[in-house]
Amino acid sequence: MKKLIVLTVAFTMLLNITGCNNTNNIEKTQPDVPSDNVVSNLKPDNNTDPQPNNSDNDNSSTNTEVNSSRPEKVVKVYGYKSPFVVGEPVKDIFNDIKNGNRLPYTIYFPDDYTPSKKYPLLLYLHGAGSLGTDNRSHLGSVEIMFRYNADFMSQAIVLCPQTPEWWELDRETYGDQKGTLGSVLHLLEVIQNAYSCDSNRIYVTGTSMGGYATWEILEHYGEIFAAGVPLCGFGNTGNGTAFKNIPIRIYHGTADTTVSFSSSQQMYNSIILAGGTKAELYPIEGAGHDIWSYVYNDRDLFSWMFAQNKNTNPTAKYKYVNYFTIVDAKDKTIISDKDLTFADYLIDRKNGNSVEINIYLTDDGIQKLNKAYSSSNGARFTVYCLEQMIYTFTATKPIPDDCFVVSGVFNEDNYFEFMETVRKCLN
DSSP: OOOEEEEEOOOOOOSOOOSSOOOTTEEEEOOOOOSOOEEEOOOOOOOOOOOOOOOOOTTOEEOOOOOTTSSOEEEEEOOOOOSOOOOOOEEEEEEOTTTOOEEEEEEEOOTTOOTTSOEEEEEEEOOGGGOSSSSSGGGHHHHHHHHHHHHHHTTSEEEEEOOSSOOOSOSSSTTOOOSHHHHHHHHHHHHHHHTTEEEEEEEEEEETHHHHHHHHHHHHHGGGOSEEEEESOOOOGGGGGGGTTSOEEEEEETTOSSSOHHHHHHHHHHHHHTTOOSEEEEEEETOOSOOHHHHTTOHHHHHHHTTOOTTTOTTOOOOOOOSEEEEOTTSOEEEOGGGEEEEEEEEETTTTTEEEEEEEEOHHHHHHHHHHHHTSTTOEEEEEETTEEEEEEEOOSOOSSSEEEEEEEEETTTSHHHHHHHHHTTO
């Protein structure tokens, strides 16, 4: 059982920064802080990191030295294209000919969608607060998913139906699928037939009422899904066997007064007693009912979920995908998200509006970086953002302060997306 603590962090503007080199005629600033500055330490410790790809890139360029007082000397710049760009979703009404229901739904497609490629599909089931037919009010949680994990989400088909009533699978007899949740199954089948979906990578998640629905659809049709993520829901504790072979992450606030935390605890216990080994319970200490803003910005959740595959991943293994990494010439990760504490930047108005990004490190991160520099013998290091190679550099001397400086790589026209991505691992 994973134990989580929700933290609230208040960000303040920096008036004076010490530790990194200051330069005359330089404007120091930082990005605007997002309004949703509630943070949870949902990331577990991970020793696995994305493997770099050191292949050459025809669009790369060499760069001259900037800020020569730093030990890092840029060798080659590859640039950065942010995946945190969401295309316009498609909105439609599903007229279910099998039961007569009308179901509004919104669906997101990858920008580069092509029928020749198979895509994972994520089904999101909303809570009771979004009951209706406006095909809009149920998308708040999905927008959070995209905000922090769009590199995963933008490469998936994301299906978001809306119901005007309780998510109900059957109405008159068992298996009749006459409820709106039955229509979700029919809609899912239509989408799978119409688009290039990977049947081994279909995931379902839901909040509150949608958490109940997630449990119900997994109980009766679990063979469809590669993973399930119910939030603050409840299901049939007498049928743990139905869930024991499905990778499931269960999230619930321990102070929830709408749906008691014991509901998820009982579901988890029933799966374990049935011999299940792929279920994990994540109690969010001190949190109430509306935990989705915490959970759906969790990088570890999406690293785990999108790694699940019914065909090729029977043990539900995964690796955490960092926002930011520095790797050495042997592809060993030296610095990753857990080593970062803060980031800001300088704009040099007298040097072509070049931008110097300061990424502040933990004490452990400083030690690891200095050790790697001193033993590198001039070999190249590579900076990655997500799994994109950004640039390579050399360094043999220790850093003179507590931050890693990205200098000579970005200017005022192209730094912002990189800065925003790095900042996500600090939130």
